[in-house]
Amino acid sequence: MAIGSSRHIDPYFLTVLVQDNIEALQVLHENHWVPVPPLEGALIVNMGLFMQMISNDRFKGVEHSVVATGVGPRLSSVVFFRPSKNYKNKPYGPAKELLSPNNPPHYKETGVLGFLACYAKRGADVNSVLPDFRM
Numbered sequence: 001m002a003i004g005s006s007r008h009i010d011p012y013f014l015t016v017l018v019q020d021n022i023e024a025l026q027v028l029h030e031n032h033w034v035p036v037p038p039l040e041g042a043l044i045v046n047m048g049l050f051m052q053m054i055s056n057d058r059f060k061g062v063e064h065s066v067v068a069t070g071v072g073p074r075l076s077s078v079v080f081f082r083p084s085k086n087y088k089n090k091p092y093g094p095a096k097e098l099l100s101p102n103n104p105p106h107y108k109e110t111g112v113l114g115f116l117a118c119y120a121k122r123g124a125d126v127n128s129v130l131p132d133f134r135m
Contacts, residue, residue: 006065010062011119012050012083016079018077019044023069025065025067026066027062033065046061046062047061048061053130056099056105057106087112092111104135107133107134
């Protein structure tokens with residue numbers, strides 16, 4: 001059985017993915033879905049919504065989906081880089097090193113739990129989650 005996933009942006013800092021040889025990953029680029037062909041030995045790194053927030057929009061969350069093609073068994077490995085549970089109440093916001101008078105913060109500080117609760121409630125779309133934290 002092949003399993004896909006609907007369009008979404010991961011909530012964390014980074015997602016690192018290793019694909020097998022079956023093309024299933026797509027990314028949204030300029031309003032078009034573009035397939036990401038597997039490349040042996042390659043790692044795919046996607047930015048998440050939390051990275052977009054702490055980078056003050058310097059890095060954008062990658063909207064992507066996985067298509068269930070029905071071709072052979074497919075196996076991918078994924079690792080999510082996220083804030084530690086030990087710091088779940090620590091306030092996070094745009095990194096101060098990235099801010100200046102010409103680049104003020106776009107987001108207010110929030111804790112990981114509040115951010116993930118909003119993600120779970122609103123969905124995995126940049127347009128439905130990040131506006132809650134905009135200044």
